[in-house]
Amino acid sequence: MSAVLRRLRGLPLRSRLAVLTAAAVAFAVAAVAVTCWFIVRGQLYRQVDDDLRDSVSNISPSDYATVVATCSPSPSTDNRPRPAQIYYVQVVKSDGTVCVWPNSVGSVKTTDGDQEIAASSDPTPRFRNGTAGDGTSVRVMTRAAVTAGPVRGVVRDLAITSAVPLDDTTRTLNRLALVLLLIGGIGVIGSGAAGLWIARTGLRPVDQLTETVEHVARTEDLTVRIPVEGDDEIARLSASFNSMTASLASSRELQQQLIADAGHELRTPLTSMRTNIELLTRSEETGRAIPPDDRKALMASVKAQMTELAALIGDLQELSRTGLAGSDGPLKVVSLHETVRTAVERVRLRGPELTLDAELAPWYVRAEPAALERAVVNLLDNAVKFSPPKGTVEVRLMRGTLTVRDHGPGIPADELPYVFDRFWRSPTARALPGSGLGLSIVARTVEASGGEVALAAADGGGTVATLKLPGAPTPPPEIP
Structure with a gap:
């Protein structure tokens, strides 16, 4: 059986469907055919049994007496009529003696059950398949000898056995079996062909899908579509x-765009660093000393470009990481108000001349702590960068909504849709330090934590950033 299953699994899918369909139909046809054959067999036997029962119902006491008196183990030819439609008739005594009815075709082989019926005088007919003395297959009925006529009764210690050949019945059943076999075979073959056709038709879209997948794997052409x-x-x-x-x-387009944008952004500091380093190197090679002030300015420029390059690489690494909010850290219950308070203190050092006015109500969220703090720092740093000297940055956290409002020049309305794009920088801000990735990291972190962030023009000038995170004013239970 296991070998058959292994061989079946080795076939193509459409062949397996055709084989399984044919097997299912074959099983159903076989079950119906066998059931039909047994029903017809039972009906034919029932008709034969009824004929046997009716044919010995008119035997008189004198007939029994004559047969027993002239008890002969073989049929005689005294022209005494035998019961209608009965070819084998005999009387069986309780001691096993067999008296064949006159003009019977022959005798029937008796069994111990026939003697028991004779001894018990049971008038209930019992039917069985037996064999005649000449080897013919017959249907046999045995019951106690019951007399007919005015005086009805059971003759003790006698049983009458009558039988009819089963040749016609057997021939009919064999013919029926052959017909059922032929019809079943045709049905199985037809079902196999139909199953193969259905499998081919039904799996044609799968073939198209397979060909498309193979084409994509071979050519890496992701523009192919399946109807x-x-x-x-x-x-x-x-x-x-x-x-x-x-x-x-x-994703490929975004990756290519990221590579192109990263290359463009990296080229600027690298070019500046290479120019400055070449000047310093040429000074050393030629022996022409650079004035101290110029040399100091060159070294400061190299240091600034290295710092910008390191920050840009860090931002790129942050965006390229997989996992929640660009970090591999697990989700934890984080107090957003404490995170914002820490971020405010960090950003305060970057703009000591600015005033950071913070009002923070308790709010707890599920997030990765380091990523969330980095996002809040980027949001505050963006406000500090565009605030005027000695300006004020207002930070409010109320019921999970963090607002950061600056009093800078603001963002033009036509530029607002692009502020969270990677490497996007406003034309008016290209002279300021930065890589254009800070707000992109904010958006990614917030979205990964189930929140939303937006920038809009503030009333009276400046920009207001709104960050919303789902949570609660009390600590929720820890993630198990």
Whole structure:
């Protein structure tokens, strides 16, 4: 059985479907055929048994007396009529003696059950398949000898056995079996062919999907799409594949855009560093000393470019990480108000001449602590960067909504849709330090924590950043 299953699993899917369909139909046809055959067999035997029962119902006492008196183990030819439609008739005594009815075709082999019926005088007929003396297969009925006529009764110690050949019945059953076998075979062959056709038709979309997947794997062409027809499982699979390839194509485009943008942003500090270092190197090689003030300015420029380059690489690493909010850390219950308070103290050092006015109400969220603090620092740092000298940055946290408002020049309305894009920088801010990744990291962190962030123009000038995170004013239970 295991070898058959292994061989079946080695077949193509459409062949397996055809074989399984044919096997299921074959089983159903076999079950119906066997049931039909047994029903017909039972009906034919019931008809024969009824004929046997009716045919010996008119035997008179004198007939029994004559047969017993002239008890002969073989049929005689005294022209005494035998019961209608009965070919084998005999009387069986309780001691096993057999008296064959006159003009009977022959005798029937008796059994111990026939003698028991004779001894018990049981008038209930019992039927069985037996064999005649000449080897013919017969249907046998045995019961106690019951007399007919005015004087009815049971003759003690006698049983009458009557039988009819089963040749016609057997021939009919054999013919029926052959017909059922032929019809079943045709049905199985037809079902196998139909199953193969259905498998080919039903799996044609799967073949298309397979060819498309192989084409994508071979050529890496993610623009290929599979036509979607209907709303069945195959259509859903095709739609899912199309959605997957579209997502992969979008991811590839974003990756290529990130590489291009990163290369562009890295080129600027590297070019400046190379120019400054070449000047210093040429001074050393030629022996022409650079004035001390110029040399100090060159060294300061190299240091600033290295710092900018390190910050840019750190931001790129932050964006390239997998996991929640660009970090591998687990989710924890974080007090957002304490995180904001810590971020405010860190940012205060970057703008000592500014006033950071903070009002923080308790609020607890589920997030990765380091990533959340970095996002809040980036949001505050953006406000500090664009605040005027001796300006004020207002920080408010009320019921999970953090607002950071500065009094700077603000952001033009046509630039607001792009503020969270990677490497995007306003034309008016390109002279300021930064890589254009800070707000992108904020958006990614907040979205991964189930929140939302937005920038808008503030009333009276400046910009207000709004960050919303789901949580509660009291600490929720820890994640198990």
